[in-house]
Amino acid sequence: MIYKVYYQESKQEVPVRECTMTLYVEADSERDVRLKLKDKPYNIEFVQLLDDSHLDYEKQSENFQVES
Known part of the structure; x- marks a missing residue:
């Protein structure tokens, strides 16, 4: 599953x-996403699971790149 994460670059x-x-x-759950990003200095605002149609739309962006 692919999740879209909205964040600030610093926890401050x-x-x-x-x-x-x-x-x-790419992760199995929202919790898994947060565990993968816990070592980064990000202030995570929101984690959104992308459905197929939303994912297809996001793939059209030139900035689309999935981290695993």
Whole structure:
């Protein structure tokens, strides 16, 4: 399953929509995503499971790259 993660680059940053970054992670669950990213300094705002149609849309972006 592919998850879209919305985050700030630093845990000290207050979430601001204009500064929110995204990345895509292949994982079995939301918990697994958070475990994979726990060593990064990210302030994770939201983790979203992508359904097939949403995933197809995201793949059209030139920035689409899945981390495993």
